[in-house]
Amino acid sequence: MARPAPYQTAALVLRAIPFAETSQVVHLATPEHGLVPALAKGALRPGGEFQGGLALGALGEAWLAPRRGAELEGLRRFRTQEGWRGVREDLGRFRAACYVLELLRGWMRPQLPLPGLFQAALTALRAADRGPREQLASWVAWFEARALAATGHRPRLDACALCGRPVARGAVFSPAAGGMAHPGCAPPGVRLALPPALREALERLYTTRLAQWAQEPLDPATLAQVRAHCPAPSNAAKGVNSPGSAAAGPALRNSTSPADTSRRRK
Numbered sequence: 001m002a003r004p005a006p007y008q009t010a011a012l013v014l015r016a017i018p019f020a021e022t023s024q025v026v027h028l029a030t031p032e033h034g035l036v037p038a039l040a041k042g043a044l045r046p047g048g049e050f051q052g053g054l055a056l057g058a059l060g061e062a063w064l065a066p067r068r069g070a071e072l073e074g075l076r077r078f079r080t081q082e083g084w085r086g087v088r089e090d091l092g093r094f095r096a097a098c099y100v101l102e103l104l105r106g107w108m109r110p111q112l113p114l115p116g117l118f119q120a121a122l123t124a125l126r127a128a129d130r131g132p133r134e135q136l137a138s139w140v141a142w143f144e145a146r147a148l149a150a151t152g153h154r155p156r157l158d159a160c161a162l163c164g165r166p167v168a169r170g171a172v173f174s175p176a177a178g179g180m181a182h183p184g185c186a187p188p189g190v191r192l193a194l195p196p197a198l199r200e201a202l203e204r205l206y207t208t209r210l211a212q213w214a215q216e217p218l219d220p221a222t223l224a225q226v227r228a229h230c231p232a233p234s235n236a237a238k239g240v241n242s243p244g245s246a247a248a249g250p251a252l253r254n255s256t257s258p259a260d261t262s263r264r265r266k
């Protein structure tokens with residue numbers, strides 16, 4: 001049998017743990033290969049191929065070699081392209097970037113390609129690194145929405161999330177149902193009102209590009225209300241399935257075709 005072929009990919013360092021004397025175990029987020037755990041042999045050796053070791057959050061080009069039967073792939077080389085200087089020099093930006101990386105780590109699975117999620121993380125990190133500082137909360141909310149949409153958790157707003165029929169006056173927003181629902185369809189539990197202005201803001205959060213979103217930022221109170229109508233990203237991450245699992249998990253049950261929806265509405 002042929003050995004698995006080495007490959008080259010864009011990658012973001014989500015975790016970097018010292019290993020043995022001079023090596024590191026790293027977790028890399030990649031657009032097409034999902035989460036890749038890898039061993040960077042000799043990464044901490046001065047003057048080596050890795051320039052003293054991989055830094056958390058670094059974005060770069062990775063040269064990887066899968067090893068048959070081994071959980072860790074071999075990281076042969078990593079060329080850092082972006083070290084996020086703005087993030088390193090400002091505590092607020094640093095915290096926003098850490099949150100983005102943490103969410104990404106929660107969503108990524110080995111061998112599960114989520115290129116939309118990877119790109120959204122890069123866009124959010126660039127904004128956190130060098131965009132206007134007063135909009136940090138707004139960008140974090142945008143990334144949460146993008147991450148939810150890319151993984152099939154976008155709330156349904158155009159019809160009842162449970163029966164699919166149009167919704168009219170009296171409909172409620174049910175987080176458990178995954179969006180709008182008829183009062184008779186909504187499961188017991190939290191039911192929120194969704195006034196038209198808030199619904200419009202929610203729709204905009206899930207559909208606009210970051211550049212447009214940044215041009216008309218929401219005031220903090222509206223932003224907080226909008227976020228209250230989104231699934232908790234850390235909970236939703238538990239519903240992400242690894243490839244090969246038989247059917248969509250409970251969190252994906254109510255979405256018709258999440259991947260298509262997010263692509264179409266980008």
Ligand SMILES: [Zn+2]
Nearest residue numbers: 160163182185
């Ligand atoms: Zn219904």
